[in-house]
Amino acid sequence: MNTAPKSEAELLExxxxxxxxxxxxxxxxxxxxxxxxxxxxxxxxGQLLEWHLGATAGSKPVQDFPEIGVELKSIPIGYNGKPLESTFVCVAPLTGITGLTWEASHIRNKLSRVLWLPVEGEREIPVAERRVGSPLIWSPSKQEEALLKNDWEELMDLIALGDVNQITARSGEVLQIRPKAANSRAKTEAYGTNGQPIKTLPRGFYLRASFTSYILETYFA
Structure with a gap:
């Protein structure tokens, strides 16, 4: 495995x-x-790319390259050059969220600086033959961050009100919350509508494919 990159330039290289x-x-x-x-x-x-690039975070809740403040995200791309699926960002907190702000959130930290690596993702291409594309380093513009923050606040309000089970994949313009579990038996703590503790599936934050497609089109151009 590569040692951790000492700079953004080294990571990009x-x-x-x-x-x-x-x-x-x-x-x-x-x-x-x-x-x-x-x-x-x-x-x-992700593990394969992390090995080659020298990511050190493992499963810790920090950026993949904490020394230089960069997160790694691979995006499976179709023949048309567009992302084939939404992109997992991080686990969504369902408890202990009183007073949590977007500015102090884990997801904002993760998305503050991202190394995007497109990869061939069409299912008919054997996994061993799929290739890695050109890298792109991105930080959200003010407008992009405003969209993310807006979605995050609306979704977190629903969680705080005990409406976690009312959130669907249609909620959120660029950011969505979806179940993130190996199987339906994996349960975690959350709040019900009366503030009572309930058990529900763990949730994750995902960037919509339409948003990552926009990032690739805008910044690769």
């Missing part, structure tokens, strides 16, 4: 070095077995 390479080529030096498909190995691509 590493990302450029693996652009155009296949997952199969990248898996060999990392000593990682290439899965037949990614249904059961959703995090595999």
């Amino acid at each position: 590493r990302a450029r070095q693996i652009a155009g390479m296949s997952f199969g080529d990248l898996a060999k030096p990392a000593n990682m077995r290439v899965p037949d498909n990614l249904k059961r190995d959703k995090g595999w691509v």
Whole structure:
């Protein structure tokens, strides 16, 4: 594994070095077995890229490159150059949220500086043959952050009011909350409508594919 990059420039250079390479080529030096498909190995691509780029966070709730304040996000892209799915950002807090602000939130920290790495994602391409695209480093503009903050505040209000189970994938313009669990037996604490503790599926924050598509179109151009 690479040591942690000491600067954004060094991270970007590493990302450029693996652009155009296949997952199969990248898996060999990392000593990682290439899965037949990614249904059961959703995090595999991220782990492979982290190994090559020198990410140190692991599963800790910080940015992937905490030393330089950058988060890594890979985006599976279709033949049309557009993202194939929404992008997981982080787990959504369901308890202990009194007084929490967007400015102090974990999600804002994660999205403050992002290294986007598009990867080929069409299912018919064997996993080993899928290639990594060109990297892009991004921070949200004032307008983009306003959209994210607005969605975050509306979604967090619903959680605080005990309406977590009323949130659907349609809630939120650029940001959505969806169940994030290995199976339906995984439950976590939340609040009910009367403030009583309830058990529900863990939730995650996701960026809509329309928003990541807009980022790629706007900033790669």
